[in-house]
Amino acid sequence: MPAREPKQRSHTFEEVALGFGVDQAIEEANRCLSCKKPKCVDGCPVMVDIPNFIEAVRNGNLSDAAHILKEKNSLPAVCGRVCPQENQCEGLCIIGKKHEPVAIGALERFVADWEAAHIDGSSVVHPKPFGKKVAVIGCGPGGLTCAGDLAKMGYRVTIFEAFHDTGGVLRYGIPEFRLPKEIVDREVNYVKSLGVEIELNMVIGKIHTIAELMESGFEAVFIAVGAGAPVFMGIPGENLIGVYSANEFLTRVNLMKAYCMEEYDTPVITARKVAVIGAGNVAMDAARVALRLGADEVTIVYRRTEAEMPARLEEIHHAKEEGIQFQLLTNPKQILGDDKNRVCGMECIRMELGDRDEGGRRRPVPIEDSEFKIDCDMVIPALGNKANPLLTRNTPGLELNKWGNIIADEKTGATNIPGVFAGGDIVIGAATVIEAMGAGKRAAFAIDRYLRGASLDAEEELSGLPAEKQGA
Amino acid sequence: MIRILTKKTLVPKIKEYVVEAPLIARKARPGNFVLVRVDPKGERIPLTIADSDNGQGTITLVVQEIGKTTTMMGTLEEGAELLDLVGPLGKDREAPPGGQVIGFVSGGLGVAPMYPQTKACYQAGNRVISILGARNKDLLFWMDRIEAISHETYIATDDGSFGIHAYAAQVLEDLIQKGTRFDEVISIGPVPHMKACTNVCKKHGIPVVVSLNPIMVDGTGMCGGCRVTVHGQTYYACVDGPEFDGSGVDFDELSARQRTYLSFEADSLLHYQEEMEGKKHQCALNPAK
Numbered sequence: 239m240p241a242r243e244p245k246q247r248s249h250t251f252e253e254v255a256l257g258f259g260v261d262q263a264i265e266e267a268n269r270c271l272s273c274k275k276p277k278c279v280d281g282c283p284v285m286v287d288i289p290n291f292i293e294a295v296r297n298g299n300l301s302d303a304a305h306i307l308k309e310k311n312s313l314p315a316v317c318g319r320v321c322p323q324e325n326q327c328e329g330l331c332i333i334g335k336k337h338e339p340v341a342i343g344a345l346e347r348f349v350a351d352w353e354a355a356h357i358d359g360s361s362v363v364h365p366k367p368f369g370k371k372v373a374v375i376g377c378g379p380g381g382l383t384c385a386g387d388l389a390k391m392g393y394r395v396t397i398f399e400a401f402h403d404t405g406g407v408l409r410y411g412i413p414e415f416r417l418p419k420e421i422v423d424r425e426v427n428y429v430k431s432l433g434v435e436i437e438l439n440m441v442i443g444k445i446h447t448i449a450e451l452m453e454s455g456f457e458a459v460f461i462a463v464g465a466g467a468p469v470f471m472g473i474p475g476e477n478l479i480g481v482y483s484a485n486e487f488l489t490r491v492n493l494m495k496a497y498c499m500e501e502y503d504t505p506v507i508t509a510r511k512v513a514v515i516g517a518g519n520v521a522m523d524a525a526r527v528a529l530r531l532g533a534d535e536v537t538i539v540y541r542r543t544e545a546e547m548p549a550r551l552e553e554i555h556h557a558k559e560e561g562i563q564f565q566l567l568t569n570p571k572q573i574l575g576d577d578k579n580r581v582c583g584m585e586c587i588r589m590e591l592g593d594r595d596e597g598g599r600r601r602p603v604p605i606e607d608s609e610f611k612i613d614c615d616m617v618i619p620a621l622g623n624k625a626n627p628l629l630t631r632n633t634p635g636l637e638l639n640k641w642g643n644i645i646a647d648e649k650t651g652a653t654n655i656p657g658v659f660a661g662g663d664i665v666i667g668a669a670t671v672i673e674a675m676g677a678g679k680r681a682a683f684a685i686d687r688y689l690r691g692a693s694l695d696a697e698e699e700l701s702g703l704p705a706e707k708q709g710a
Numbered sequence: 711m712i713r714i715l716t717k718k719t720l721v722p723k724i725k726e727y728v729v730e731a732p733l734i735a736r737k738a739r740p741g742n743f744v745l746v747r748v749d750p751k752g753e754r755i756p757l758t759i760a761d762s763d764n765g766q767g768t769i770t771l772v773v774q775e776i777g778k779t780t781t782m783m784g785t786l787e788e789g790a791e792l793l794d795l796v797g798p799l800g801k802d803r804e805a806p807p808g809g810q811v812i813g814f815v816s817g818g819l820g821v822a823p824m825y826p827q828t829k830a831c832y833q834a835g836n837r838v839i840s841i842l843g844a845r846n847k848d849l850l851f852w853m854d855r856i857e858a859i860s861h862e863t864y865i866a867t868d869d870g871s872f873g874i875h876a877y878a879a880q881v882l883e884d885l886i887q888k889g890t891r892f893d894e895v896i897s898i899g900p901v902p903h904m905k906a907c908t909n910v911c912k913k914h915g916i917p918v919v920v921s922l923n924p925i926m927v928d929g930t931g932m933c934g935g936c937r938v939t940v941h942g943q944t945y946y947a948c949v950d951g952p953e954f955d956g957s958g959v960d961f962d963e964l965s966a967r968q969r970t971y972l973s974f975e976a977d978s979l980l981h982y983q984e985e986m987e988g989k990k991h992q993c994a995l996n997p998a999k
């Protein structure tokens with residue numbers, strides 16, 4: 239996909255990937271073989287009808303293409319940009335065996351953006367929701383999807399969100415240059431247009447408990463509060479000034495807009511040399527943000543090799559182009575501070591790959607006496623997120639696993655408390671946007687069945703709305 | 711919805727606001743705080759719920775103007791609205807069951823966050839001994855409120871312009887020396903004040919609770935920015951506190967972390983003051999925003 243020049247973009251927060259033009263999109267669509275048994279669809283957690291939407295693009299029927307996409311995926315403009323396609327749809331595309339797979343994500347993005355630019359969604363009149371009340375906790379992709387689907391079925395849905403703004407990780411985690419917030423706004427406005435109410439600044443578990451919500455008239459609850467608790471390494475020096483969890487760093491910059499300190503009040507330290515620990519999407523985002531804030535040098539420190547890096551390929555590629563350095567097979571031992579308690583370096587040890595662990599990945603083991611020092615004045619541990627206990631701690635009786643994630647049925651999202659469903663990162667641990675959306679979709683179905691008194695485990699097609707409810 | 715019903719200037723630069731917030735008032739417990747935003751481009755700042763009235767559906771905030779956000783808040787008049795208000799946050803603090811001697815030692819603004827706990831402790835039937843410290847007599851407030859819920863009240867100023875000429879921690883030391891037996895001491899105020907009170911208590915083997923005020927962002931345990939070290943372990947003040955066993959707190963780390971953004975904060979206040987005089991500032995990284 240075309241992208242802004244690395245030199246130029248590494249100093250702005252404008253979107254990096256530029257997206258296809260119509261001709262490019264049609265040319266790319268022409269590469270698809272319209273497989274009878276499309277492998278790609280198996281790779282997509284929500285089973286988007288990929289060959290058909292691509293066919294519509296090929297024929298220039300872009301509004302049909304948008305329609306096909308939205309049958310399964312309510313946030314195509316987001317997914318086209320942030321899905322790890324190489325592990326999902328594109329990873330299984332048959333053409334990918336010999337050549338580059340069809341750029342499904344880029345086509346998805348193209349169609350969604352085309353639709354936003356050409357079809358005025360506001361003219362569609364949605365019926366006012368009626369019927370029973372459902373509460374959705376958390377306004378990330380999981381919550382938004384579940385709320386939208388329930389509203390389309392006629393339920394009266396209220397989303398409760400802890401922050402003063404919508405979108406969850408889409409807003410506070412993923413930076414503007416990768417997912418413009420305009421797109422998040424657009425998707426949120428769509429959900430609102432379906433009649434969903436959004437109550438901001440509501441920390442559930444504190445201002446209301448789940449039991450209180452149910453007493454006050456909500457007949458079902460969907461919990462999608464995300465993972466949202468930072469992981470530190472437990473090494474000396476982690477509380478020095480200049481050590482940020484990726485969550486704090488990204489929240490300051492994205493949600494509170496610290497990148498624009500001339501106008502916004504929330505500050506963020508600007509550093510000369512930044513070390514980011516970890517190599518997932520969160521780490522790439524933190525590194526690229528640090529670069530844009532003006533750091534001279536940003537280094538990803540990762541204890542395995544490039545082959546094991548969990549981030550999306552495109553992000554690793556973009557990060558490299560922008561000049562992010564990589565210290566692989568390296569593990570931090572301690573962060574060093576000066577007399578003012580500020581970070582002034584990091585002691586690391588070199589690693590090598592040893593035996594395979596249960597998951598089949600080769601375990602990194604330290605090489606004796608290989609300690610060395612990295613010069614840096616900011617360190618960002620970006621080791622993913624674990625379950626935030628705030629809500630679960632205040633919900634007596636809700637079953638959790640040993641990591642604090644909510645135990646919920648894979649197909650329906652049902653928890654052990656009747657009427658309470660859960661999905662997204664709070665259930666499966668830090669995962670992906672599309673998986674959270676898939677969980678939201680399945681839960682909407684199950685909640686509908688629950689509220690109609692139907693059995694939850696009935697084998698029902700989970701992929702779309704029941705026919706009589708479509709077009710609502 | 712978040713209307714300021716009344717606003718009072720207690721002493722120069724410290725104002726008391728009664729804010730309409732029925733849902734929060736219903737749930738507010740001693741030890742809880744809220745996060746406030748007053749401007750779409752502004753920071754989220756934590757403020758203790760200094761009092762609440764479930765019947766009226768109000769909470770009381772007492773705010774000391776020290777930087778841009780608190781100064782901006784100071785320009786809001788009765789009838790104006792806060793932009794965002796989230797809470798109640800932080801752990802609830804249970805009052806001792808009764809029959810104990812509890813010391814409440816505040817420094818400066820600390821009187822306000824101390825008030826709900828003092829009240830709960832008094833109502834639970836404990837003997838309450840309050841010590842209020844301030845730099846000078848012009849910075850003392852809520853003395854009458856505290857006196858009404860204390861069995862003994864001592865007032866001290868650093869410069870001797872009112873009451874006892876001493877730091878509050880010194881008054882605590884003197885009371886202990888003269889034979890007052892405290893079962894527990896709660897100390898709230900600036901870090902040096904809490905550190906001094908903790909040292910006194912440690913010396914005499916008295917349990918001491920302090921209320922820590924690190925810099926916060928979300929207030930829900932999501933960012934880890936508010937981390938503090940207590941007995942060698944890291945805690946998030948917003949969800950594990952803000953109250954902790956003073957005897958284990960690394961006060962020096964806390965002071966250092968509070969100063970993280972000192973230069974930014976000074977600039978920010980200066981810009982604000984300039985802007986009030988008509989100068990404009992624009993973002994360089996994303997001019998569109």
Ligand SMILES: Cc1cc2nc3c(=O)[nH]c(=O)nc-3n(C[C@H](O)[C@H](O)[C@H](O)COP(=O)(O)OP(=O)(O)OC[C@H]3O[C@@H](n4cnc5c(N)ncnc54)[C@H](O)[C@@H]3O)c2cc1C
Pocket residue numbers: 320321322375376377378379380381398399400401404405406407408411412440441442443462463464465466488519520523550626628629661662663664668669670671672674
């Ligand atoms: C920096 C970063 C980059 C990422 N990049 C990618 C990527 O490129 N591709 C990809 O597929 N995935 C990516 N992910 C992962 C993806 O964003 C998450 O898997 C996804 O957002 C999970 O969705 P969710 O709805 O479960 O929760 P979240 O998006 O976490 O939303 C949860 C919401 O609930 C709110 N909440 C929490 N507690 C409460 C409460 N008690 N009461 C009310 N509200 C509450 C939170 O404020 C938040 O708004 C990334 C994650 C991060 C952090």
Ligand SMILES: Cc1cc2nc3c(=O)[nH]c(=O)nc-3n(C[C@H](O)[C@H](O)[C@H](O)COP(=O)(O)OP(=O)(O)OC[C@H]3O[C@@H](n4cnc5c(N)ncnc54)[C@H](O)[C@@H]3O)c2cc1C
Pocket residue numbers: 743753754755756757758759760771772773774775776777778779780781819822823922923924925926927952968969971972975976979
């Ligand atoms: C749990 C808790 C309860 C508090 N209760 C009260 C109260 O009842 N009344 C009151 O006047 N103040 C209270 N504070 C302190 C108050 O939050 C800060 O004075 C305020 O954030 C300063 O903001 P500013 O923009 O005006 O000043 P700035 O110039 O931005 O900062 C001045 C100093 O305030 C501290 N500070 C700055 N930003 C934050 C932040 N986001 N979170 C915490 N501290 C910050 C820093 O140490 C900083 O050096 C409390 C703090 C905490 C953590």
Ligand code: SF4
Pocket residue numbers: 281282283284285286288311317318321323326327328342343346672
């Ligand atoms: S939603 Fe994601 S995985 Fe599914 S087709 Fe679109 S880009 Fe691929």
Ligand code: SF4
Pocket residue numbers: 269270271272273276277278279288289330331332333340342
């Ligand atoms: S597998 Fe590839 S070629 Fe086949 S339908 Fe899917 S995208 Fe097209």
Ligand code: FES
Pocket residue numbers: 925926927928929930931932933934935936937946947948949
């Ligand atoms: S303020 Fe973010 S974790 Fe406490």
